[in-house]
Amino acid sequence: xxxxxxxxxxxxxxxxxxxxxxxxxxxxxxxxxxxxxxxxxxxxxxxxxxxxxxxxxxxxxxxxxxxxxxxxxxxxxxxxxxxxxxxxxxxxxxxxxxxxxxxxxxxxxxxxxxxxxxxxxxxxxxxxxxxxxxxxxxxxxxxxxxxxxxxxxxxxxxxxxxxxxxxxxxxxxxxxxxxxxxxxxxxxxxxxxxxxxxxxxxxxxxxxxxxxxxxxxxxxxxxxxxxxxxxxxxxxxxxxxxxxxxxxxxxxxxxx
Numbered sequence: 043x044x045x046x047x048x049x050x051x052x053x054x055x056x057x058x059x060x061x062x063x064x065x066x067x068x069x070x071x072x073x074x075x076x077x078x079x080x081x082x083x084x085x086x087x088x089x090x091x092x093x094x095x096x097x098x099x100x101x102x103x104x105x106x107x108x109x110x111x112x113x114x115x116x117x118x119x120x121x122x123x124x125x126x127x128x129x130x131x132x133x134x135x136x137x138x139x140x141x142x143x144x145x146x147x148x149x150x151x152x153x154x155x156x157x158x159x160x161x162x163x164x165x166x167x168x169x170x171x172x173x174x175x176x177x178x179x180x181x182x183x184x185x186x187x188x189x190x191x192x193x194x195x196x197x198x199x200x201x202x203x204x205x206x207x208x209x210x211x212x213x214x215x216x217x218x219x220x221x222x223x224x225x226x227x228x229x230x231x232x233x234x235x236x237x238x239x240x241x242x243x244x245x246x247x248x249x250x251x252x253x254x255x256x257x258x259x260x261x262x263x264x265x266x267x268x269x270x271x272x273x274x275x276x277x278x279x280x281x282x283x284x285x286x287x288x289x290x291x292x293x294x295x296x297x298x
Contacts, residue, residue, distance in 0.1 A: 063102035072112040072129040079145035083128040125241035203268040205238030211262040234292040
């Protein structure tokens with residue numbers, strides 16, 4: 043069984059990547075401590091890693107599994123366009139093969155099984171894993187529109203609760219792509235709010251689906267404890283009426 047290694051620095055990441063055989067699939071999971079779906083995804087990945095054997099003797103491992111804190115290792119996150127967590131990046135020989143955003147265990151398993159096979163179709167542990175259970179590796183049946191919507195809404199339900207305060211914006215806090223998003227980020231920073239964010243420009247499925255899910259057609263959207271508060275105008279109104287509106291979520295030291 044393979045285990046998941048927590049990468050703590052850029053140097054550790056570079057050394058790990060450099061030490062892999064060209065045929066090894068690197069499964070890199072980006073997470074954040076405040077995001078509940080990341081804990082669920084960690085459990086999924088641990089179970090999946092357990093299905094793949096480690097290196098034995100001269101035979102390199104077919105897979106290598108690592109976890110990275112997306113906030114602490116922001117340089118690596120930006121390198122792979124990590125815009126939300128959990129986020130999975132699959133690499134082989136330094137090349138990105140696939141990415142999976144969100145907490146769908148089915149999508150993660152499907153992506154890993156697709157790319158974990160030996161690239162040349164040869165024998166060994168990778169080929170054995172790929173053929174061990176024909177039922178698991180069979181293509182999933184196509185979902186009906188109703189099932190697709192149900193799965194999307196489940197994903198959105200997890201996303202809006204990923205942090206106590208979640209901002210769905212155009213761009214990222216360090217690089218907002220619209221003036222409203224920029225202003226809302228500035229307000230959250232001024233108030234000392236610890237928040238999660240999702241770049242809706244990076245995922246059109248979330249961008250369009252959230253409009254219906256929230257019954258709110260514009261962005262940015264700010265959610266608190268899984269409930270929609272609103273956009274920039276609403277937040278400004280709330281602060282005008284209550285200067286302590288964000289007090290529960292502020293990491294500012296209390297005034298003396």
